Amino acid sequence: MPELPEVETVRRGLQTHTVGRTITHTLQLHPRALNPKSNAGLEVLDGAKILSIERRGKFLWFVLDRPFVLSAHLGMSGQFLVDPVDHRHTRAILHLKKGSKKSVIHFNDQRTFGWLSIEETINQMPISVQSIAPDIFESSFDSKNVARVITQRSISIKTAILNQNILSGIGNIYADESLWLAKIHPESRTNELKVSDVERLIKAAQEVMKKALEVGGTSFDELYINVNGESGYFDLSLNAYGQEGKACPRCGTEIRRIKFANRSSHFCPKCQKK
């Protein structure tokens, strides 16, 4: 469920509530909470101090005073919650302390597509993030070059922007919203688009995600909430995603939904021509 704005909202929450604290002990409550590729079980975290929380695209990791990191992916329904009251779907628990102050972080995940992993890093990036391209908010993100790479492929533009190895952070909601804003049909062939069209699309994605981040991301239900259990409000600003049958806010034509690449795509058939 969570895309870049939601994961960044979670990162900020974790930054506030966990940095400078020490993990006293952990509890793994579900076998799928740990990535099968993890170097070790969560018990190696005992005694580790949390130095910072980093993110690339939809991947998060805790930097520790250890030669390894705790990395995490929220999948479709993963959450980190600080001192939660509700323990449903809790898959793992980190017990923290700072002096005499104690707190707990729950990793909750209804659908269990998310995971935690103990990993080494190369150039400050966990192994699982090595093949993930810079996300659209990183200073190393080169919009023009990415646009050029995309036009050199012959795939549909939506497939291209969802590919985390080309650029990262965009998921199904923001892909549809960005394509709507840039007036590009999701099935447009990348080799038939101009580099400037793709650059405009990337700019649209940056704009949409920046606005979403400002209001705490997109929540449709309790499946996405921040570390304090609060929803984001960007669902109120959606123009295309989930708007099938409603009027396009730009031209009034009914928004259509098509199945595409195994997922739903929402677009305005008048504004977004192939």
Added chain:
DNA sequence: GGAAATGTTTACCG
């Protein structure tokens, strides 16, 4: 009961 849900990976086919 069927369909769908904010993700990623893998298998299979042309």
Added chain:
DNA sequence: CCGGTAAACATTTC
């Protein structure tokens, strides 16, 4: 190798 499609993972909701 490239690209498209479907399925797999698991759970819940409409």
